[in-house]
Amino acid sequence: MVPTHHTKPARQRVAFAHDWLVSLRGGEHVLERLIDASSKKYEPAGIYTLFHRKHTMLPKTAALPIRKSPLNAMPARRWLLPMYPWAVDRLSDKLARDHANHAIDLLVSTSSGLIKSIEAPDNVPHLCYCHSPARYLWHAIGDYSTGSGAGAALRRFGLARFGDKLRKYDRDTVRHVDAFVANSKHTARQIETAFGRDARVVHPPVRTDRFTVDPKVDREDFWLVVSALEPYKRVDLAIEAAMTAGNRLMIAGVGSQLASLKKLVKQTDRRFKSVGLGGGRSSFIQFLGRVPDEQLIGLYRRARCLIFPQVEDFGIVALEAQACGCPVVARRAGGAVETVLEGRTGSFFADPTEEAIRQAVDRCPSDVAEQCRNNAEKYSEARFDDAMLRIMDDMLRR
Incomplete structure (x- = not known):
């Protein structure tokens, strides 16, 4: 009898x-979890x-082959924006060649820019997990066009000169996506507005096993911002609110606006001194740069509150803070409306002003670690894994 080999x-x-x-920001952690x-x-x-x-890679991401666009060899990536469509199309070509050599069954893009425009090979479905339609092209153009200095002037010129062409490319290539998943109801509405497409909502995963409450750690009186230092993040509002209130503010994060924010601190300090309110308030503001998770967890556990002044598509930082028992003072807009429970895990402000932030801090509840933690646990990694795998299964059965 011939043995059967299975x-x-x-x-x-x-x-x-x-x-x-x-x-390493929220999008990169979502990609890592998807992988x-x-x-x-x-x-x-x-x-x-x-x-x-290479130095920014998480382990599961780093273990995979990385196929880069021709722009990767060029400096100053932010100023190459008009060439992004060409670069995405070249990535589509690379994907087609790779598929011919070793076929793929599904393409999953995670996008807050133009990468959702990558074209999958024939008969390969494309699922896009969308953090946001490109902010600089759609709903946050003003945030990228404000500011002083040569950098801001170049941004304004670039968006005015190339914005319409980039929006047309972004809209025309939406046909490359077979199904959208949005990271919040807010983002789903933006996808519908920009592209006329529906999207299922699966909130991003929060590392609730990593970000935890420690009842032995006492809360202090400083405010905390955890953010990329970019125009739409509105860290300037948090700085002005803290300096006006005479309260310490710790800022964890890096980005293109670091120099201008430090300049704002000096200007605000001089303004207070000029009107007889005393100088020296610049010492209230501390820029921490990029901080590792261990330090970040300690900040979340000690801060009076997290200040969340931007309109964020989801805002995983607000849930990391709550997972550590830290209440959140957030703008009443965007994803924060879905993740912060007013009067229970934080407070909201409607107007983007320093006065509105100060008043919201006064209303922010304290001693709510248990409520914050319970809320954050609804956004666990296990829930995300289950929801996304079910959607991927559905795509592969088509």
Whole structure:
């Protein structure tokens, strides 16, 4: 009798696309989780990205082949925006060639820019997890056009000169996406407005096993901002509110606006001194730069509150803070409306002014670690994994 050999069927292969891998922010943690979750059922086939810097990689992401656009070799990526459509199209070409050599079964893009425009090979479905339609093209153009100095002037010129062409490309290539998943109801509405497409909502995963409450750590009186230092994040409002209130503010994060924010601190201090309110308030503001998780967790556990002054598409930072028992003072807009419980895990302000922030801090509840933690646990990694794997299964059965 001839023995029968059973060969294990090959796992279906999933390729990923991500705008750029140059820093570690919420989007990169979502990508890492998608790779980790999908690897339990499928074979991750690599990542396609416009730009890549090795030192910013998380382990599951770093383990995969990285296919970079031709722009990766060029400096000053922010000023290459008019060339992004060409670069995305070249990534589509690379994906097609790779598929011809070793076929993929599904393309998953995680996008807050133009990478959602990458085209999957024929008969390969494309699922886009959208953090936001490109903010600088759609709903936050003003935030990228304000400011003084040469950098702000160049941004204004670039968006005025190329904005319409980029929006047309972004809208025309939405046909490359078979299904959208939005990170919040707010983002789903933006997808519908920009592209006329529906999106299911799956909130991003919060590392609730990493970010935890420590009842042995006492809360202090400083305010906290955890944010990329970019125009739309409105860190300037938090600075002005803290200096006016005479309260300490710790700012964890890096970005293109660091120099201008430090200049704002000096200007605000001089303004207070000039009207007889005394100087020296610049000492209330501390820029911490990029901080590791261990330090960040300590800040969340000690801060009086997290200040969240921007209109964020979701805002995972607000839930990391709550996972550590820290209440949140947030703008009443965007994803924060879904994740902060007024009077229970934080407070809201409607107007983007320093006075409104100060009043919201006064209303912010204290001693609410348990309520904050319970709220954050509703956004666990396990919930995210289950929801996204079900959607990926559905796409692969089409």
